[in-house]
Amino acid sequence: MTVPSGGDDDFPKDPPGEKSASPDLVRVTARACPICGHPVEARYRPFCSKRCADIDLGRWVLGTYRIETNEAPDPDEM
Secondary structure, eight states: OEEEOOSOTTSOOOOTTOOOSSTTEEEOOOOBOTTTOOBOOGGGTTSSSHHHHHHHHHHHHHTOSOOOOSSOOOGGGO
16 A cells, blocks of 8 residues: 655655655555554554454553653642
8 A cells, every 4th residue: 555655754665676656655554453463444543443442442541541740630630
């Protein structure tokens, strides 16, 4: 699969000696689900299924994912 280049170097380039169909296109590799590693389904992107999306949501709700900070918690929010 190829997508238009936005000047971003995040996309892999064609192998040396191989030219792409258009100079404005680059190759995009398939992404893996961050939960189980299976290929991503467009319907549940960036996950492969509703199950993996729900697992991720549960991790957010339970506070498994946190952003470290030096700020003290606001007593009004506790």
